Amino acid sequence: MIVHGADRVIVMGITGKQGTFWTEHMQAYGTKIVGGTHPQKARTLHCNVPVFATARDAMKGVGFDVAVLFIPPLMVKEAALDAIEAGARGLVVLTEHIPVQDVMYFVAAARERGAHILGPNTAGAVTPGECFAGFMPAFNERIFRKGSIGIVSRSGSLGTLLCLNVVQAGYGESAFVGIGGDPIIGTTTRDALVALDTFPGTEAVVMVGEIGGSMEEEAAEYAKTMSKPVVAFIAGGASPPGKKMGHAGAIVMGNKGSYASKRSALEAAGVTVIDTPSDVGAALHARLRH
Amino acid sequence: MNFEEHAAKPLLAARGIAVPAGALATTPDEAERVAARLGAVVVKAQVPTGKRGKAGGIKLAATPDEAKRHAQAIIGMRIGGHQVRKVLVEQQLPIERELYAAVLNDQSSQGPLVMFSSEGGMDIEELAATAPAKLRRLSVDIRHGLKPDDASSLVRGLGLGAVEAAVAEVLVKLYGAYATLDAELIEINPLVITRDGRVVALDCKFVMDDSALVRQREVAATGTPDTLTGLEAKAKTSGLKYIDLDGNVGVLANGAGLTMTTMDVVRHHGGRPANFLEIGGESYTQARPALELLLSNPNIKSLVVNFCGAFARTDVMTAGVIEAIQALKPRLPIFFSVHGTGDEEAIKLLKDKLGVTPLPTMDDASKAAVDAARRTAS
Numbered sequence: 001m002i003v004h005g006a007d008r009v010i011v012m013g014i015t016g017k018q019g020t021f022w023t024e025h026m027q028a029y030g031t032k033i034v035g036g037t038h039p040q041k042a043r044t045l046h047c048n049v050p051v052f053a054t055a056r057d058a059m060k061g062v063g064f065d066v067a068v069l070f071i072p073p074l075m076v077k078e079a080a081l082d083a084i085e086a087g088a089r090g091l092v093v094l095t096e097h098i099p100v101q102d103v104m105y106f107v108a109a110a111r112e113r114g115a116h117i118l119g120p121n122t123a124g125a126v127t128p129g130e131c132f133a134g135f136m137p138a139f140n141e142r143i144f145r146k147g148s149i150g151i152v153s154r155s156g157s158l159g160t161l162l163c164l165n166v167v168q169a170g171y172g173e174s175a176f177v178g179i180g181g182d183p184i185i186g187t188t189t190r191d192a193l194v195a196l197d198t199f200p201g202t203e204a205v206v207m208v209g210e211i212g213g214s215m216e217e218e219a220a221e222y223a224k225t226m227s228k229p230v231v232a233f234i235a236g237g238a239s240p241p242g243k244k245m246g247h248a249g250a251i252v253m254g255n256k257g258s259y260a261s262k263r264s265a266l267e268a269a270g271v272t273v274i275d276t277p278s279d280v281g282a283a284l285h286a287r288l289r290h
Numbered sequence: 291m292n293f294e295e296h297a298a299k300p301l302l303a304a305r306g307i308a309v310p311a312g313a314l315a316t317t318p319d320e321a322e323r324v325a326a327r328l329g330a331v332v333v334k335a336q337v338p339t340g341k342r343g344k345a346g347g348i349k350l351a352a353t354p355d356e357a358k359r360h361a362q363a364i365i366g367m368r369i370g371g372h373q374v375r376k377v378l379v380e381q382q383l384p385i386e387r388e389l390y391a392a393v394l395n396d397q398s399s400q401g402p403l404v405m406f407s408s409e410g411g412m413d414i415e416e417l418a419a420t421a422p423a424k425l426r427r428l429s430v431d432i433r434h435g436l437k438p439d440d441a442s443s444l445v446r447g448l449g450l451g452a453v454e455a456a457v458a459e460v461l462v463k464l465y466g467a468y469a470t471l472d473a474e475l476i477e478i479n480p481l482v483i484t485r486d487g488r489v490v491a492l493d494c495k496f497v498m499d500d501s502a503l504v505r506q507r508e509v510a511a512t513g514t515p516d517t518l519t520g521l522e523a524k525a526k527t528s529g530l531k532y533i534d535l536d537g538n539v540g541v542l543a544n545g546a547g548l549t550m551t552t553m554d555v556v557r558h559h560g561g562r563p564a565n566f567l568e569i570g571g572e573s574y575t576q577a578r579p580a581l582e583l584l585l586s587n588p589n590i591k592s593l594v595v596n597f598c599g600a601f602a603r604t605d606v607m608t609a610g611v612i613e614a615i616q617a618l619k620p621r622l623p624i625f626f627s628v629h630g631t632g633d634e635e636a637i638k639l640l641k642d643k644l645g646v647t648p649l650p651t652m653d654d655a656s657k658a659a660v661d662a663a664r665r666t667a668s
Contacts, residue, residue: 073504108400158548184397238563
């Protein structure tokens with residue numbers, strides 16, 4: 001899911017410390033924040049926008065496209081269902097440590113209603129020069145500059161580092177999509193790759209993955225069909241094998257999930273896999289020269 | 291969080307799934323007394339790991355005296371890195387047939403997955419390899435749960451005979467346990483049909499979602515917390531994620547992805563990371579205890595501090611690190627790489643307070659730390 005400058009955004013949990021801090025940053029950057037929610041603070045103004053009790057009220061009151069959730073883990077399910085029912089096009093779920101069954105519940109509800117979810121446990125999305133949704137340092141010009149590289153990342157901090165390296169190499173980003181580090185997430189690496197493949201102004205894609213799960217392998221299947229070059233970094237090659245994986249979980253994954261499996265699947269699909277984030281500039285130069 | 295068999299089975303029993311009669315014993319004498327009450331028994335090591343049978347941790351006993359001797363041998367054994375401190379002594383059952391049943395969180399369907407096989411008793415990997423046609427899978431919409439009709443379809447045509455309906459009912463109850471207990475995985479292997487036609491859970495593996503522990507406090511209290519090293523336990527009390535590794539280059543970074551990557555880059559430059567230590571998310575204010583923790587590891591010869599702020603503010607993290615350095619005056623070389631939210635303030639702080647300039651990239655900082663560790667070691 002990519003955010004657009006024209007998207008009307010509400011911040012759920014806008015009055016909290018983090019909600020306030022990042023709402024101000026989003027507003028300063030140009031994100032069109034039209035309202036916020038807090039169950040007990042309806043009919044007040046916060047960060048110069050109206051606060052509603054629910055996303056459904058916000059939809060009736062001001063209308064919105066995207067909801068950004070600054071909500072504690074155990075309350076996210078209810079808030080996400082509220083936003084989905086209100087008719088949100090997209091949800092950015094930043095919270096970490098949401099019970100997995102809650103996540104599966106609102107992801108299923110979103111799928112039924114055609115709403116897109118970024119996260120949980122994402123740092124959000126940035127479209128340089130237009131807007132951002134979440135808590136990415138979009139306003140830092142050494143990290144985000146309007147350009148032609150699409151970036152998808154499971155990790156906020158590592159994604160930020162790749163953005164920095166891309167800008168240092170003389171490029172800029174068309175869009176950054178943080179999909180989140182949780183085991184079950186609404187937008188997969190493959191989904192983000194599809195979105196970036198068709199996003200105007202994108203000439204190459206940088207994929208930032210991690211060991212575990214099979215999302216990079218699934219994304220590799222799609223990468224095979226792409227005409228745009230893809231450069232990937234997979235974190236965790238030096239990590240000890242997962243400590244905790246049930247037998248049944250292991251069989252569902254098959255032998256997918258290891259660094260070697262991801263690297264060979266991506267390389268077989270024509271993706272350039274780099275050893276360290278610092279190599280991203282050189283890899284993009286090599287792939288974009290042709 | 292893992293649950294040992296003796297803690298998982300009562301959770302099934304409470305939901306109407308039959309389990310064998312039995313009791314927990316921590317001494318051979320206790321095991322003997324339980325066996326005297328139950329007749330022929332099975333003595334089963336209680337550790338939060340699989341493959342207990344292969345390790346010699348599960349033994350049949352025909353008499354109380356035999357049960358005592360088995361308990362004597364099993365208690366004190368090490369299985370999969372865990373010391374056995376107790377055994378479950380259970381009545382033997384006349385087994386007609388062994389089945390497999392499980393419900394787990396499935397990444398590819400983004401929902402619960404029910405798995406059932408008319409062959410059980412061995413590892414699921416083995417089942418999938420030897421009898422793939424008998425292993426059935428059903429993705430469930432978590433909003434509606436497992437419907438009795440769907441459970442019936444899943445077990446139909448596998449030659450279960452008279453107990454088919456009872457087996458389907460166990461699946462529905464197992465799904466209920468999965469949903470109410472916030473399971474990541476709940477597995478009955480084997481689920482047995484006895485010669486007198488009962489359906490009984492002979493074993494149970496249960497893993498609870500760690501993110502749900504806060505709303506499952508009562509049940510969670512019967513689970514088995516992970517075995518942690520001294521430093522790992524200390525980290526946990528500060529809300530930090532720390533894992534001991536065997537290298538000599540200390541790693542401090544923010545965010546799981548960046549921390550793993552710092553370890554990768556240390557290895558890429560020929561070094562060996564000493565640890566995983568992440569201070570991302572809400573714990574980014576914990577830089578001082580984090581550094582204190584690292585410095586108490588005697589194996590560390592040099593340290594790379596790699597911050598790249600998105601949510602986490604690098605100036606706040608750097609201030610914490612500076613505080614710890616000023617308080618503890620460590621003698622080992624420390625190399626910084628600082629980028630992202632708050633980096634200008636962070637770089638100024640390092641200059642003003644420590645007279646240190648961060649290196650341009652994480653590769654530079656990691657390489658410098660690897661070289662320094664090598665010099666100290668030789």
